[in-house]
Amino acid sequence: MQLLRLGELGHERPAVRTDDGSIFDLSSITPDIDGTFLAQNGIARARAGVESDSLPVVDTEGVRIGAPIARPGKVVCVGLNYSDHAAESGLDVPTEPVIFMKAPNTVVGPNDEVLIPRGSTKTDWEVELGVVVGQTGRYLESPEAAAEIIAGYVVSHDVSEREFQLERGGTWDKGKSCETFNPIGPWLVPADEVPDAGKLRLRLWVNGQLRQDGNTENLIFGIGHIVWYLSQFMVLEPGDVINTGTPAGVAMGMAGQPYLRAGDVVELEIDGLGKQRQQLAQA
Structure with a gap:
């Protein structure tokens, strides 16, 4: 279901x-x-x-098809959570989860148009496993306790503007919170119908060319650990979405840095969770 x-x-x-x-x-x-x-x-x-x-x-x-969860209270993201992505970004593997936020109104449907922000030259792609919170979580006792508050899983596209994120000062949030920058879906799969969320293949194509091909078994910080960790710093509420990180293969880490342009088509999927397809347009 x-x-x-x-x-x-x-x-x-x-x-x-x-x-x-x-x-x-x-x-x-x-x-x-x-x-x-x-x-x-x-x-x-x-x-x-x-x-x-x-x-x-x-x-x-x-x-x-809209996003499978109505506008979440918050979208919490984990950066650099695959060692190969940290390496291609030229950054050290973190010793604790790197946390940032996306504005809730970035969430759109899985096949909706994605807008390249005005002034952007470095709009990038990131396929991610999204965790949807189903119950309130605060100060969870252990990573194992996280299972009690996870409602299910979704395909999440953490679209990013790298100049805004990394070259314009301050936090990452302004490079992550542009409108349409988080397509989610096509559906929410209940947690008890995903045999092992820690062993899911993620893939992403740009204009038909495979760019990312990873597996959640390579997460630095696993799903339970992430949810437990976040609950030590913030109250997780039903409907919140947690993006768990992206594997290698983003434009920022590729030769020539082939960032997205208007007219490009991005397709992404995660085993058992469905597929997305977006065309890029200029805002």
């Missing part, structure tokens, strides 16, 4: 996709897929709705 949201931006309706590809309307169970839904045992209620055979089928032809 996968959870998704369908419809035009700002008017999405909740839906559930079953393993045979059928899609059903969840509007009778919840007005949206958000933190409230997750905190109130929403995934179990969605499963019960599917099993009851009472949910109406959704015709998805020509319908936009």
Whole structure:
């Protein structure tokens, strides 16, 4: 089972996709897929709705797929969490997770247009495993306790502007928070339906050329550790999204640094979590 949201931006309706590809309307169970839904045992209620055979089928032809979680309270990101990406960035492997934030309104649907910011010459790509928080987490006792608050997993595209991020002073956030800079989806896969989130292949193509090909088994700081660590510094709330880092293969680390331009097409996928496709346009 996968959870998704369908419809035009700002008017999405909740839906559930079953393993045979059928899609059903969840509007009778919840007005949206958000933190409230997750905190109130929403995934179990969605499963019960599917099993009851009472949910109406959704015709998805020509319908936009939105981000599978309504605007999160916060998007927390882990930088340099693959050793090969740290190396290509010319930076040391961190001894503690490197944390930064993205503005929540960067989140868009998996196939929505991504805008190159005005004045940008270094817009870059990053495929990442996204963790969606399902319960409040504060001062978790251990990395193992993280499993209790993880609702599920998503494909997340942490689009970045490297000049804004690294050459304009201050924190990384302004190179990460430009509009449309975090496509998520196509769906949210419940945590108990992902056999091992620590062994998922991530891939990304630009204009048909494979640029990134990694695996979450190579994370420096594992998923449980990240969630536990973050809970020591901030309260994690239902609906929050955590981007766990990207493997090597970004433009910044390549010969010639082939940053994204208007008209480029980026495609990305993670095993079992679905695929995304975005075309770049000038803001």
